[in-house]
Amino acid sequence: MNDNTTRQAAGCPVLCVTLNPALDMTIGLDSLVPGKVNRARSHHLEAAGKGINVARVLATLGHPVTLSGFLGADNQADFEAAFAEWGLSDAFERVAGATRINVKLGEASGRVTDINGAGMQVDEAAFTRLEARIDDWIDRQQAEGSPERCAVVIAGSLPPGVSSEQLASLVQRVRTRHIACWLDTSGTALEAGLAVPPSGVKPNEQELALWAGEPLESDAARQRALASLVEHGIEQALISAGPEGVLWASPGAETLRARPPRMRVVSTVCAGDTLLAAMLHGVLCHPTPTAAMRERILRHATALSAEAVTHPGPGNPAAPELETLQQHTSIETLASAEVATAGEPRP
Ligand SMILES: O=P(O)(O)OC[C@H]1O[C@](O)(CO)[C@@H](O)[C@@H]1O
Numbered sequence: 001m002n003d004n005t006t007r008q009a010a011g012c013p014v015l016c017v018t019l020n021p022a023l024d025m026t027i028g029l030d031s032l033v034p035g036k037v038n039r040a041r042s043h044h045l046e047a048a049g050k051g052i053n054v055a056r057v058l059a060t061l062g063h064p065v066t067l068s069g070f071l072g073a074d075n076q077a078d079f080e081a082a083f084a085e086w087g088l089s090d091a092f093e094r095v096a097g098a099t100r101i102n103v104k105l106g107e108a109s110g111r112v113t114d115i116n117g118a119g120m121q122v123d124e125a126a127f128t129r130l131e132a133r134i135d136d137w138i139d140r141q142q143a144e145g146s147p148e149r150c151a152v153v154i155a156g157s158l159p160p161g162v163s164s165e166q167l168a169s170l171v172q173r174v175r176t177r178h179i180a181c182w183l184d185t186s187g188t189a190l191e192a193g194l195a196v197p198p199s200g201v202k203p204n205e206q207e208l209a210l211w212a213g214e215p216l217e218s219d220a221a222r223q224r225a226l227a228s229l230v231e232h233g234i235e236q237a238l239i240s241a242g243p244e245g246v247l248w249a250s251p252g253a254e255t256l257r258a259r260p261p262r263m264r265v266v267s268t269v270c271a272g273d274t275l276l277a278a279m280l281h282g283v284l285c286h287p288t289p290t291a292a293m294r295e296r297i298l299r300h301a302t303a304l305s306a307e308a309v310t311h312p313g314p315g316n317p318a319a320p321e322l323e324t325l326q327q328h329t330s331i332e333t334l335a336s337a338e339v340a341t342a343g344e345p346r347p
Contacts, residue, residue: 012284013150014058015091015137017130017170018051018069020119020159022102023078026267026312031107044312047082048102050155050184053270053314057277057304059087060317063284066091068133070159072099072120091137093130095120106312110265119159127166131173138177148287151180151199151280155273157189164192171196180284182236184276194229200236200283201229202276208239222247223334226255236283240272246302247334248279254291254333258298260306261328267312274315275305295331303329 028042055065071079071092079099083090100117107113134152141150152174158167167189174181175196182200183193186207194201194211205216212225222239226249229237237249245259282297283289289297303325308315316322 011062011064013064013066013141014055014280014284015066015068015134015150015152016051016055016058017134017152017154018049018067018156019122019154019162019167020100020157021047021049021052021069021071021079021092022100022117022119023075024048024102024104024269026104026106026269028106029108031109032105032111032113045078045101046313047079048270050273051153052088053273054153054155054184054277054280055088056086057274057314057317058281061277061281063281065089066137068092068130068137070095070120070122070126070130072097074098091133093126093133095122095126097121104267104269104312106267110268110309112267112269114269116157119157122159122161127162131170134170134173138174138179141179142177147177147179149284151182151284153182153184153276153280154193154198155182155184155276157185164188168192168196171198175199180235182276182280184272194232194234197229197233199234200238200276200280201234202238202240202272202279204240204272205242205244216241219244219334223249223255236279238275238279240275240305246275246298246305248294248298250294253294256294256298257332257334258302259330259332260302261325263306263309265309268309269312270314271305271308274308275301278304278315278317299326299329299331 024046026044027040029038055067059065066089068091071094073094075098097120100119103115105113141147171181171193180199183198184202191211208225209216214221216222216225226237230249230251239247245257247257249255278301286293304315306325307319307322
């Protein structure tokens with residue numbers, strides 16, 4: 001999606017909230033043998049967590065991005081150096097302790113085993129300070145001009161001490177101020193957040209199945225789930241369905257499915273975060289897209305997410321192969337989300 005319109009429209013302020021960030025320790029192995037001593041081929045430690053990964057992509061696409069959430073005071077320097085390098089503004093609330101380390105064991109076959117830490121304890125006072133930081137950011141956007149062209153992303157798991165209800169209250173807080181809020185989490189936090197509802201979501205099939213009340217193994221079931229999300233008030237409903245591609249439904253628009261080309265996979269860790277970032281970029285730049293533009297937005301996001309699996313870390317919007325990847329990403333139209341509600345009602 002290299003058109004001039006997109007370039008001119010880029011530059012929408014985004015606040016990316018990562019309640020439970022991490023230092024990702026990525027370890028390269030020939031193959032993992034559980035219960036044995038394994039020798040690493042490579043290792044790499046990097047500031048991460050879903051909202052931070054999303055922020056990196058958005059910043060590279062030209063948006064001014066602020067980060068918030070909870071960061072451990074003990075190892076904050078590792079994060080601060082990365083934020084400065086990536087051009088991200090730091091509005092993280094500091095809490096006592098060290099931010100968790102998440103281990104990613106990447107085998108030569110492309111298989112990745114994730115071992116994610118629980119995270120630091122967050123108390124009520126820190127949560128209240130985070131709410132104030134979010135309010136401040138929104139106040140600034142509203143004072144500075146175009147709140148309809150900015151967004152808040154809340155992404156990742158909840159640290160100990162933060163409940164699903166508190167997560168939902170953050171989504172509510174943003175929506176009450178008429179700011180777009182995209183949510184990417186899982187389990188009971190996803191269920192609670194969806195109830196608000198947020199403006200955009202990108203669960204995978206397994207994550208959404210709990211909410212949908214049925215396994216999303218068929219196209220019909222996936223379309224029923226998308227239709228329910230749209231009916232429920234979600235403006236941008238995405239499902240990342242692995243080999244079945246990416247599905248996108250919006251009110252009054254046709255449901256689209258994108259399939260990326262087959263890739264040589266190095267790491268799938270940041271593919272979902274990249275997809276979310278590129279979709280948000282697309283809808284911020286084109287708030288009322290034509291049918292053709294919707295296809296371009298989804299093609300670009302899917303291709304960038306495919307690019308992300310070819311290396312550790314999030315996708316690189318400047319990658320020279322992105323144009324070819326877009327050309328090899330197919331888009332098909334499914335039934336409209338409204339029509340798809342003809343299936344069984346959700347329990
Ligand atoms: O918050 P969660 O669900 O534990 O996920 C965190 C992990 O997800 C990622 O952001 C990838 O999506 C990793 O960088 C990070 O280790």
